[in-house]
Amino acid sequence: MSVLSGKKIVLGISGGIAAYKTASLVRLLIKAGAEVQVIMTPASHQFVTSFTLSTLSKKPVYTDFFNSNQATSTWNNHVEIALWADLILIAPATANTISKMVTGACDNLLQAIYLSAKCPVYFAPAMDLDMYIHPSTQNNLKVLESYKNLMIPAEKGELASGLFGEGRMAEPENIVAFLTKSLSKDKSLNGKKILITAGPTYEAIDPVRFIGNHSSGKMGFDIALAAAQEGAKVVLVTGPTQQHINHPLVETISVLSAQEMYDVCHQHFDGVDVFIGAAAVADYRPKNKATQKIKKSADDFVIELEKNPDILASLGAIKKQQFLIGFALETENEIEHAQQKIRKKNLDLIVLNSLNDQGAGFGVPTNKVTFIDKAFHIMPMELKSKEAVAVDIVNKIKEHYA
Template identity: 45%
Template sequence: MLNGKTVVIGVSGGIAVYKACDVVSRLKKLRANVHVIMTKSATEFVAPLTFQSLSQNYVIDDMFEEPKTWDVEHISLAKKADLFLVAPATANIIGKIANGIADDMLTTTIMATKAKVLIAPAMNTNMYENAIVQKNINTLKELDFNFVEPESGRLACGDMGKGKLASPEKIVDEVVDLLTKKQDLKGKHIIITAGPTVESIDPVRYITNRSTGKMGYAIANKAIQRGAEVTLISGPTNLMPPKKLKKLVKIESAQDMYEAVIDNLDENQVIIKSAAVADYKPKSYCDKKIKKSNDDLIINLDRNKDIAYEIGKVKGDKILVGFAAETNDLIENAKGKVKKKNLDFIVANDLTQEGSGFGVDTNIVKIIDREGDIIEYPKMKKEEVANVILDKVKALLEK
């Protein structure tokens, strides 16, 4: 399956190093060419000779040892790699990579590679949940580094919680997925809307919502990975836009978003409306700050255009995907939107469920199509939900 592919595995110091031996063995059975780089700490847990025997390539564990070839080794391995796997990845090594520190052979080679990097964290639960570690992980995710989430259970230290290295089977599955994923959306042009909209009241105040844009940005990132030409129309977020976008259009108000979608509609085959667009806007805008007084402030609101509804009237044979974030009557409300807005399908989620909706990295969705058929999904990372949505889009494009 991986014949002709080169995987460079970086092994950092932790009790889970022994599982990396199994990972190397499994990759060799899939006929991958495997090279191993170990940190000094890693060699305290498993001898380099073990990895050398399993990989059938010499192991690098010292940046300044006598070279085995005339190549500059960190540059040579960086160029050879089709994928760079770090397993186990300690808090220390994650922090180094996130902050551009290259002080050993492992971090130096990662800095020099242009291959995809897959990181499999393993550490104590409290370390994994530490705000600094999570910030470093999120920084790397925004830079298009891939992660295999650690598992929950009993840790080597005796604690119970999240932090166990993912199983070798799961890690290898992720490697295979990254190396063999088909460009099944290549040549397809997709609009994705993301984030909130902002409706100004005066120069200081505005109306908005709790959307962070994570779902829309995840869809955009996965669509690009699958070969699509993506136009991302985004409200204000704190997220780093995916690399290799065809176009990024930053907007603020619902009217801005409507105009951006219409301007880009003709050249795109698919529109995925994951943005949380404000339904209402202030009837009038005050160009000076409204001063506080002893009276109550009443703000009259007008309806904004329903962007999905407007697109649905003119979409022709384009594919239109909507979202429904509800707190009650989820199925009934979502089905009504599919019919009213001429959607091909809708992604519905109940905001009252833990791990679903705004500001979290997971989602719990139901997909409802034009015939009223419903597919329910368990709680998944938003990146996984993104691929579910894109799989459905792909199936419709092939009809």
């Protein structure tokens, strides 16, 4: 299994003759299991067609900030594309594009995405020999690396000018090998096993009705993917949800009720290093489930409820070396209630979100959380996408094992 499997890659193509190689590069990245979004500069269309790259990547290729036709006009949001990416690969990176990356010039969509990036950026220089060895180019390469960009070294060989020397873009196979080696070193959760719960639970009233909540399960699924992308083996126990995940390191187990989730978590808990309780588990369930659909008859109808088992507290009571992370969704006295949960449930970290914060809670793509550890250090975070929050949570796990 390739470390590129499940990775979201923005492939930026600038206008050099080596752009013709990107068709093979896209094919190899897709074959390795990556999801590829191609961004072309206007000049690159002189060397390779967007139709070819779109067909290979199975995604539309973007060049401009706006896609216009007679009926509609849509915006290619450079910030969203940059945040979507797990890594950005600029290949070929021409002398012109490298210069713009150094100076911050922003005259096309690719440059805007680069300047918005929070993920690792790799670049593969490609130009003629004299351009490559020119002091200004060599200085630009050093500056880009000082910005923490990762250079995939140019190779020696016959160049488009007929000269022989350094400046050829690395061959697609070598670019993929470089990425694979680099990402393998960065997978700090290799060998770790993480158990995650996600989604709501449904507590049956009768065969057709249930008590539930509005959790979409997205937060738990995003955490599972972020952990797997860092090399962890993940067991994802999920209640009913429309979310999907496709990653070879993620095993998904579907359950319906809190009791079922409790049982599965206890079956797997001994063998894991980390438990993350991201599910919105129902606190109560009907004491007596009707075996037949309850008919509408009386004006009043009373359901007697009993408490569900507390999954997180039960695991906290038996934990050994496991790192336990809980979630708290509060509406008042948020910090105080979260700290009580840390003590009561023997947690190492709690992720607090408040329904009083705009953009947080169920059914929205964003979240605003505050991390509180068992020493009651309070770490408020800004409003972010749930994918970005998931990365922050996984980083907390990496810090624990650093």
